[in-house]
Amino acid sequence: MAVGTVDAAASAWERLRRAAGGPAALRIFSFVLLLGVWSVATLADPSGQVLPAPWVVLDTLWYHLNEEGLLYHLSITLWRVAAAFFGAMVIGVALGILMGARRRADIILDGWHILFLNMPALVLIILCYVWFGLTEVAAIVAVALNKIPNVVVTVREGTRAVDRELLDVARVFRVDRRTTFLRFFLPQLYPYIMAAARGGIALIWKIVLVVELLGRSNGVGFKLHEFFQLFDIAAVLAYTLSFVVVMMVVEYGVMAPLERRCTRWR
Amino acid sequence: MHPVAVTAGLTVDIRRKRFAGDGRTPPHTAIENLQFDVPVGQFCCLLGPSGCGKTTLLNIAAGLDSEVDGSVDIHSESTQTRPAVSYMFQTPRLLPWMSVRDNVDIVLAPPARADGRGVKLLERMELGSYLDAYPTRLSGGQRRRVALARAFAIRPALLLLDEPFVSLDQPVGNRLREILLDLWQAQPTTVLFVTHDLNEAIYLGDRILFLSQPPSSVVHDAAVDLPRPRNPDSPVINTFRTGLLDRHGGLLAGAAGSTTDSGSSTP
Secondary structure, three states: OHHHHHHHHHHHHHHHHHHHOOHHHHHHHHHHHHHHHHHHHHOOOOOOOOOOOHHHHHHHHHHHHHHOOHHHHHHHHHHHHHHHHHHHHHHHHHHHHHHHHOHHHHHHHHHHHHHHHHOOHHHHHHHHHHHHOOOHHHHHHHHHHHHHHHHHHHHHHHHHOOOHHHHHHHHHOOOOHHHHHHHHHHHHHHHHHHHHHHHHHHHHHHHHHHHHHHHOOOOHHHHHHHHHHHOOHHHHHHHHHHHHHHHHHHHHHHHHHHHHHHOOOO | OOOOOOOEEEEEEEEEEEEOOOOOOOOEEEEEEEEEEEOOOOEEEEEOOOOOOHHHHHHHHHOOOOOOEEEEEEEEOOOOOOOOEEEEOOOOOOOOOOOHHHHHHOOOOHHHHHOOHHHHHHHHOOOHHHOOOOHHHOOHHHHHHHHHHHHHHOOOOEEEEEOOOOOOOHHHHHHHHHHHHHHHHHOOOEEEEEEOOHHHHHHHOOEEEEEOOOOEOEEEEEEOOOOOOOOOOOHHHHHHHHHHHHHHHHHHHHHHHHHHHOOOOOO
C-alpha cells in the first residue's frame, strides 16, 4: 500500500510536471513573470508616479471605468478603428484585385502605390487635417490611407497566385460572373484577406490614437495626451490595459473564429 | 434519368494553331490541318503521343482558347440555345472549399439545382454518403467520380474528356470507364475523349482518330465495330488492337507507340 501511494504521488508529480510544460501553463507563467518584473521594477520608483504598481493601475482603471467615462472614449476610438478598418479593407481589396488581375492597372497605379506605401503616417495625418479640417472624416480617411497600401500588397500577391484552372472550370460550365467571382475567385483570396485584416487591426488602432492625439477632442488618444500633460502615468497604463483587452477580444472572439470558418475545408 | 433532347455534332477544321512562345518557351505549331467531323451521339476517341496538341484541341472546342486559325463548330438540332459543353479535365479540378454536393450544384442553373439532379447523379455514382464531405477527404477515384457527375449534371450536348483516368489503379480506372459508359448510355451525348492508351480507346470508343506528332493532324480514322457492352479484360480488345497495329503499324507507330503504360489491359 505504501508503495502504491508513492507510485500515485510520483505519477501525480509526473502529470503536474508535464502540465507545467504545456502551452496553457507556459502562457500563465509568462503572464505572472510580467507582473513580477513589473512589481519589482516599481521598487526603483518610491514615489509611485513614474511606474505605478499593477494594483494601482487596476485601481485607476476601475476609477476611470466608473467615474471618468472610460467606456465612452473607448467606444469612440473603437468606432474610428472599425470605420477606418472597413474602409481600408474594402478599398484595399478592390485595388489589390484590380492590380493583381490587370497588368495595365498595375502599371498605372504602381507608382502611386509606392508613394503611399512609403509616406509616413504622420505626414498623411497632418495633410488630411490641413486639407479637410479637424473633422471626424479627415481623421478616419487619414487612418484608412495609411492602411490601404499594405492591404493592396497582400491582396495583389494573392490575386496573382489565383489558380486559373479553376476559373476555366467556371468559364466552360458558363457560371455567371457574379457566382464566378464569389464562389470560384474570392475564396482563393481568403487567406490573403485574413492576413491583411490581422495586420490591419493592429496597425490601425495604433494610428487612430495618433490621429486622436493630434486633432480630436475625445477618444483614447485624446485622453492619453491629457494624462501625459498631467503626468498621470497610472491612467495612461489603465487606458492601455483596457484597450489591449478589447483588441484581444477582437482577435480571439472575431478574427480567429472567422479564420477557422474560412479554412474549415482544409 | 431522361434522355437528353439536345445533342450536338462537331466539325473541326483547324488550319493552324500556333503558340507565340515567351522568353522561356520557343514558339511552336501545335496543330496543322486538322479536320474531322463527329456525328451526333458518337463516342469519339482521340489518340496521340503526349504533347501532340490534344489538350489544345479540347481547349479550343471548350471555348477556352479562341486564338486559332480555323474553327471548331458545335452544331445541334436546336438552334435556340448554344449547346451546352462539358469538360472533364486531366485533374478533377474540384473546388476544395466546397462540399461534394456544392461542387456539382454550382455549375447548374437554379431550376436544375432545385430538382436535385446533382444529388441524384452523385448517388448513382455511389457518392451518396459523401455529399457533405470536402474533396480533400476523397480518394483520387472518388474525386474523378465527382468531376464526372459535374460533367454530366449540365446535360451536355458535347462532352470533352482529357485523359481523365490517368494515374489511377487499373481496377479504379476500369470502374470509372464503366461508370462513364453507363452515364453516356443513360444520357446520350457526343463525346470527344482524349487518351494515349489504345486499349482504353478500343474499350470506350465508337471510333478512334489517330493523331500525328505535332503539328498534329489525323493520320488514321478507325471505326471500333465491337458490340457493347464490352469487357476490358476480354481478348477481343487485344485482338482488335493487334489487327489495327498489323494493318497500320507504320502509320500508327507515333500515335499508339506510347501505350506501354496502358491502364486498361496489358498487351
